[in-house]
């Protein structure tokens with residue numbers, strides 16, 4: 317179909333270098349309530365530089381808990397009970413994220429690893445202009461920048477995500493939902509991070525706007541080389557977008573493979589059930605939704621994406 321993401325995905329997949337930027341080992345996260353909830357169980361993942369790693373699974377399986385734990389955004393009662401998260405900086409240093417002291421953690425967030433959440437309206441401050449919110453990140457993290465340099469950088473990232481720089485004067489409510497989400501992505505790009513975690517970043521948007529933004533993310537990844545952890549329950553979308561996919565079920569990663577292998581030869585019964593729950597993938601109904609892919613002999617994009 318005309319909104320296919322595959323050409324970019326195809327190019328990008330070939331460019332993925334094999335060195336790791338983030339390693340998660342045997343991570344366990346428990347919500348320590350009256351009845352403890354073991355939300356993330358023995359999760360191990362490796363994110364390579366420039367890679368898009370999709371995290372799939374139904375609501376409540378632990379995707380957001382995992383993402384929050386990686387960026388240490390949890391408050392009590394969430395507790396990382398064991399495991400490690402290591403960031404392999406491009407300058408060669410390895411950072412043990414679970415042990416970073418608060419000051420270093422604050423400097424780390426946004427600059428090396430940034431997050432984009434669902435619902436930009438809630439993430440953006442409604443009473444402050446886009447310019448003020450973008451500049452605030454720069455003032456905090458790049459105190460040496462002049463006002464002029466800050467303005468130029470803000471305009472640059474907005475242009476990168478397809479928002480006219482004159483929108484800097486706007487308040488969030490003056491922007492469409494898609495534009496707000498683009499502003500959030502611009503903010504996440506400001507400090508040139510090596511990893512971006514995107515938790516359902518486009519779920520609230522209509523399909524055309526969503527695909528426009530996803531295309532931008534692929535283009536920017538190609539251009540800037542950051543790696544992405546992309547979280548969604550939308551498996552067809554992940555199959556198009558991701559280099560590899562991890563499928564989560566009740567806190568565990570039950571399958572972890574390239575998008576192509578996962579699609580063609582799903583091994584875990586839950587992955588098969590998940591694939592079958594999207595008629596557009598199995599061709600039972602609406603096969604036209606994904607470029608005419610009528611069965612699993614074809615990857616749902618154009619077969620050449622992976």
Ligand SMILES: Nc1ncnc2c1ncn2[C@@H]1O[C@H](COP(=O)(O)OP(=O)(O)OP(=O)(O)O)[C@@H](O)[C@H]1O
Pocket residue numbers: 347349353355373374375376377378379380381382393549
């Ligand atoms: N603050 C909390 N206290 C107790 N349990 C929680 C808390 N937050 C999440 N949980 C539980 O942890 C498990 C994982 O939740 P999580 O939000 O990570 O799942 P998810 O896959 O991201 O879901 P969704 O797609 O709906 O966002 C669920 O069983 C949820 O009920």
